[in-house]
Amino acid sequence: MVSNLLCHGGQITAIILLLCWGLVKIPIEKNIDDTQKELRFGGRIPISQDIRDKIGQGAAIGLLAGFRGFIANLLFIQAHEHWEKQEWTRMKSLLEVACTLQPRNIKFWELSAWHLAWNVSYAASINPNEPREAARLRAQREWIRAGRELLERGVQANPDTWHLWFQLGYLISQKQEKFAESAEYFKKAASFPEAPQYIRRLVGYDLRRAGKLWEAYQWWLEMWKLYPERKDDRIMMWPSVEREIRALEEELNIPAEQRIFPSAQDTSQSATQP
């Protein structure tokens, strides 16, 4: 018995070594896993039955073997092919899977939502196979909503960059014309220090279009004071900002002494007063 044990000493030591390491590695792996979840890595999203059904067996094996980025790219290219063939539903399903596989890839969300809310929705609105206008409009609205839903998922996966907040606001503003909502998303995008300055302008425009005149005025005032030098005219379009402020001062009947741009009438009145 003892000689047998000694003879298998190497094997027993190897097994003990592997088991000990196995117990040590579990918390290390858990730690790595937690960090990656915190960083919202796509690789940590389990491959569901739904994804496997959509992508086919070959791609599913590729995913299991750790080629997520590669497969996501191929699916995105495939989706593009379906777009060219006008197979919208198949395209949507592949775009969704590509985004799910690489949720931190901003471009996937941006381009996918653009395809759905702009390209496909327009194609649906002029669909020659659908004679009923109401049905075409309904289809158009549905595709826009699909694009919005995709971007909402994108924002959930990437709340720490301005890009998708801006894209979502832009889609809602341009395609759904829900300006109160879009202004909120633009505000969120503008709150990131690295966000382009022109997004601030979009907040002001949409607040006014939503009928929130006072809020819009406050926003413009804040912006006007924030950039006293009023540089970057190509991006910020200060004359346009000035027009907005003037118009709001008129609409809100702001007293002359509180206005940034007192009207000519106000100026002449104040000049005639003793």
Place this chain on the structure above:
Amino acid sequence: MRSLMVIRTLAGNTVLELLRQKALLILIILGIIMAGGANFFSQFSFDTEQDFKFIKDFAVGILTLVGVLVAIIGVAQMLPAELESRTVLTILTKPVQRWEFLLGKFFGLCFLLACLTLAMALILSVVLYFQESARVAEINKSYEAAASQGHEINLEEKKAAIDGIRKQSRDARLISVLLLAYFKMVLTAALGLLISTIATSMMFTAIMTSLIYISGHLLATAREAWSNNEAVHSWLLKPLTALIMVVVPDLGSFNLIDEIVAGNPIPLEHTLGILNYAIFYTAVVLMAACLLFSSREL
């Protein structure tokens, strides 16, 4: 010192043996050609950033695929072939320890994998360089055309566009991608070596290593199932899941590669942590393989 010399000699010999195998050589050449084919991804011109991502993803994907296949096939043939042809006995009659023999074989394979990684990295650099040059030339041309039509040229805008392309093509973080991919292959090779010390056939080693490789990517799912009592409640499934968690490495953590290629910000400590994990895991597996091979009847 003597051991190092022995290991070096055996490693050199192993590299030559591996290169003599036509299947591996064809695989390596095919991989290198396919990595060059990443250049064609610029045909799917969505936008510059995306094109560069596609090229990098494809090249790194091919590198990992070919590298892992070379590791599995190489390691599966290494020991069983020596045992079958009895050459191992000839070598071990000389002043060569069994662990030296095993490490020599392993480092030979690692050297081949390193050469493969370097070759693919070189091809990827060339592809990225050509893409960069082509796109910068395109920008220069479009600005020159605009200038010749009398349009005002914004030099800052032009510089920003060129800098954007250079940032994509000269991404220093690709070094960490290549290191991660390399150590993933090395870890796979070490696991294959461990299996081959107890296996008697090449097929068994290759299949078992492939299965461990695949299940390694699903370990996070197993861990979640383990912690969720409802998902794994059977008396058989529970210890089985635990065993998988103890034995199989978490290769899913190497998906970090995709995130780096996608340009997402990754803390350096995290990358270093995964590299440390892979190196330490490889060392433990090699120790176990040496112990197993030492007590094996030849």
